[in-house]
Amino acid sequence: MKTLVTIKDIAKQLGISVSTVSRALNDHSDIKKETKLKVLETVKELNYRPNSVARSLIHQRTYTVGLMIPDITDPFFSTISVGAQELLSEQGYQVIIGNTLRDSAKEKRFIESALERKMDGLIITPDHVDEELVEMLSNINIPVVFLRRRPSKLLKVPFVDVDHYKGACEAVEHLISLGHKGIGYIGIPIESPIAIDRFQGYKDTLKKHDIPYVSDFIQLSGGRTIQSGRIAMDQLISHIPEMTAIFAYNDLLAIGALESLAQHNIGVPDTISIMGFDDLEISNLYWIQLSTMSQPRNQMGRHAAETLLKMINHANTDDEIPDSILLDSVLINRNTCKKLTYQ
Amino acid sequence: MKTLVTIKDIAKQLGISVSTVSRALNDHSDIKKETKLKVLETVKELNYRPNSVARSLIHQRTYTVGLMIPDITDPFFSTISVGAQELLSEQGYQVIIGNTLRDSAKEKRFIESALERKMDGLIITPDHVDEELVEMLSNINIPVVFLRRRPSKLLKVPFVDVDHYKGACEAVEHLISLGHKGIGYIGIPIESPIAIDRFQGYKDTLKKHDIPYVSDFIQLSGGRTIQSGRIAMDQLISHIPEMTAIFAYNDLLAIGALESLAQHNIGVPDTISIMGFDDLEISNLYWIQLSTMSQPRNQMGRHAAETLLKMINHANTDDEIPDSILLDSVLINRNTCKKLTYQ
DNA sequence: GTGAAAGCGCTAACAG
DNA sequence: CTGTTAGCGCTTTCAC
Numbered sequence: 024m025k026t027l028v029t030i031k032d033i034a035k036q037l038g039i040s041v042s043t044v045s046r047a048l049n050d051h052s053d054i055k056k057e058t059k060l061k062v063l064e065t066v067k068e069l070n071y072r073p074n075s076v077a078r079s080l081i082h083q084r085t086y087t088v089g090l091m092i093p094d095i096t097d098p099f100f101s102t103i104s105v106g107a108q109e110l111l112s113e114q115g116y117q118v119i120i121g122n123t124l125r126d127s128a129k130e131k132r133f134i135e136s137a138l139e140r141k142m143d144g145l146i147i148t149p150d151h152v153d154e155e156l157v158e159m160l161s162n163i164n165i166p167v168v169f170l171r172r173r174p175s176k177l178l179k180v181p182f183v184d185v186d187h188y189k190g191a192c193e194a195v196e197h198l199i200s201l202g203h204k205g206i207g208y209i210g211i212p213i214e215s216p217i218a219i220d221r222f223q224g225y226k227d228t229l230k231k232h233d234i235p236y237v238s239d240f241i242q243l244s245g246g247r248t249i250q251s252g253r254i255a256m257d258q259l260i261s262h263i264p265e266m267t268a269i270f271a272y273n274d275l276l277a278i279g280a281l282e283s284l285a286q287h288n289i290g291v292p293d294t295i296s297i298m299g300f301d302d303l304e305i306s307n308l309y310w311i312q313l314s315t316m317s318q319p320r321n322q323m324g325r326h327a328a329e330t331l332l333k334m335i336n337h338a339n340t341d342d343e344i345p346d347s348i349l350l351d352s353v354l355i356n357r358n359t360c361k362k363l364t365y366q
Numbered sequence: 367m368k369t370l371v372t373i374k375d376i377a378k379q380l381g382i383s384v385s386t387v388s389r390a391l392n393d394h395s396d397i398k399k400e401t402k403l404k405v406l407e408t409v410k411e412l413n414y415r416p417n418s419v420a421r422s423l424i425h426q427r428t429y430t431v432g433l434m435i436p437d438i439t440d441p442f443f444s445t446i447s448v449g450a451q452e453l454l455s456e457q458g459y460q461v462i463i464g465n466t467l468r469d470s471a472k473e474k475r476f477i478e479s480a481l482e483r484k485m486d487g488l489i490i491t492p493d494h495v496d497e498e499l500v501e502m503l504s505n506i507n508i509p510v511v512f513l514r515r516r517p518s519k520l521l522k523v524p525f526v527d528v529d530h531y532k533g534a535c536e537a538v539e540h541l542i543s544l545g546h547k548g549i550g551y552i553g554i555p556i557e558s559p560i561a562i563d564r565f566q567g568y569k570d571t572l573k574k575h576d577i578p579y580v581s582d583f584i585q586l587s588g589g590r591t592i593q594s595g596r597i598a599m600d601q602l603i604s605h606i607p608e609m610t611a612i613f614a615y616n617d618l619l620a621i622g623a624l625e626s627l628a629q630h631n632i633g634v635p636d637t638i639s640i641m642g643f644d645d646l647e648i649s650n651l652y653w654i655q656l657s658t659m660s661q662p663r664n665q666m667g668r669h670a671a672e673t674l675l676k677m678i679n680h681a682n683t684d685d686e687i688p689d690s691i692l693l694d695s696v697l698i699n700r701n702t703c704k705k706l707t708y709q
Numbered sequence: 710g711t712g713a714a715a716g717c718g719c720t721a722a723c724a725g
Numbered sequence: 726c727t728g729t730t731a732g733c734g735c736t737t738t739c740a741c
Binding site (some may be wrong): 027029030031041046048049073074076078080081082134144164 | 733734735736737
């Protein structure tokens with residue numbers, strides 16, 4: 024930021040006052056057309072650019088919002104970001120992304136920084152909703168919306184997420200509608216709300232159709248990686264052919280399962296059907312063609328942005344917070360699920 | 367941004383002047399320990415947070431830099447971003463990402479916004495280095511570094527990129543060292559500097575080894591997608607077995623080629639070897655295992671950030687711009703290239 | 710219509 | 726060591 028052209032320089036050059044220049048620049052009514060034109064001309068000539076820092080100081084508004092996410096490298100979150108950014112930038116906002124890498128300290132630091140920089144609002148996907156975070160958030164004077172996370176009940180904060188329970192139910196329904204009864208599940212050991220929802224959807228849907236829950240068909244160890252999926256499937260293979268289908272907690276695990284099956288020369292979907300969740304871009308690869316539940320990522324970002332904007336603009340008029348939003352996932356039917364034909 | 371606690375409130379509560387509070391907050395030397403402690407106490411008590419907007423106005427520095435990229439959804443750019451962000455945030459900078467979607471208007475708007483917001487510097491990957499852009503950039507008063515793009519010679523701006531020519535040479539050298547002589551190329555029609563470099567690397571390396579350039583082995587139509595790669599390979603298939611290897615402009619094209627080959631039941635690497643460029647994450651999938659050239663993405667981001675910081679900090683002391691940086695790509699040898707054994 | 714003056718929240722001389 | 730003052734670039738009363 025070198026020395027730059029200010030409103031004062033324009034005023035001086037034209038022999039008028041700064042307030043007149045300001046008025047000309049801001050389309051005020053009380054200004055002679057002629058002077059306005061002259062100002063605009065000089066603006067071009069001197070290559071003047073308004074200083075939004077000074078403006079922010081006066082207006083108590085920076086037109087900047089923070090978007091805190093775990094990992095921008097994850098297509099999931101980058102697509103969400105794009106959705107949020109699209110909507111926000113239409114309204115003149117800039118988005119500052121905080122890539123936390125699931126590091127609790129980074130999360131706190133980002134929020135702290137957002138406060139100091141007087142951002143107008145915050146969209147966050149915190150991975151550590153601990154006491155300290157809740158404490159911070161409850162002392163905040165700017166609007167916050169949770170994205171893909173549920174805020175603690177202590178916080179009066181809206182959230183935007185997809186309905187994981189409903190999505191899981193649909194996935195399993197799909198398998199059942201194809202005639203499957205021996206349906207396994209590959210999940211993760213961590214009791215995240217999302218994992219609980221999806222697992223519950225699986226169990227409830229089986230029960231709804233009077234299909235017995237077979238604990239041998241369940242693998243919950245490992246992480247959420249392809250490798251974990253492969254290992255889990257290795258364990259489950261012995262249950263074929265009683266087990267004719269598997270619902271995986273996510274696409275990564277499902278792809279790992281596909282990998283194991285390929286290594287063991289077990290045909291998909293001929294011998295066993297696989298259903299994922301997330302619809303990653305790789306799930307559409309020629310070799311994979313995974314049937315799965317797609318989450319409306321871009322929309323999620325947009326909805327979060329919309330909700331935040333509502334809060335920013337109604338900050339003083341209305342104390343009610345907007346409703347939280349639960350979006351539907353949609354079934355993507357590719358080539359890993361087969362209709363069972365009984366003889 | 368509701369009404370908030372200012373330095374004034376602290377001063378009032380303690381019956382001291384604002385400048386004393388300011389000094390306490392900024393670790394100035396000339397301050398009694400006792401008063402400093404009292405200030406810090408009151409800061410906690412009132413939950414005070416410095417207003418960095420006001421600070422920016424005084425210091426003429428926002429500790430904000432802009433990072434303009436075509437598509438944050440592309441793992442390539444998201445990883446670069448992470449590299450840049452890591453380094454920048456260590457130094458107290460926030461990064462504002464401008465996702466341009468390769469839209470010329472968006473690019474200009476972002477730069478304009480960066481200027482108004484008085485960002486301290488800019489790292490950009492412009493897709494439209496047209497006259498207007500060059501004009502804008504040459505009238506800018508903040509440091510700029512080009513990332514993955516070469517600035518017009520008119521601009522005294524450093525760049526950071528990988529050495530595509532050298533990388534392509536290495537890739538083809540690898541194929542040749544494996545005994546291949548009939549080496550095809552799948553590329554793109556667009557004459558981007560990158561495309562030219564890689565293609566030139568291919569041609570020069572053949573020549574260096576006295577291997578004739580066979581134009582029938584070249585496919586330059588289509589885009590840079592998997593589908594284009596598949597179509598290109600479909601065309602090239604008739605040249606097997608004289609053609610025993612293919613170097614693709616990028617992994618996407620290479621994967622498309624793999625897809626075509628799989629559809630035609632042609633064994634890789636048994637019948638034909640495939641070499642890519644980029645090392646996408648999907649290239650490491652079980653079904654793909656593509657040999658390719660990996661680009662040091664994270665490092666690219668870090669180098670760009672480093673270069674920019676140098677420029678920001680030496681802004682007044684030194685008019686020289688830092689050197690541009692050309693990074694090496696590295697050969698990743700997986701399973702799509704075979705050593706030819708002659709009988 | 711336009712100018713003068715105050716002030717957004719903070720820092721940085723300059724006195725004392 | 727601390728208070729007073731001016732001012733970063735801009736907007737906004739309040740006069741004229």
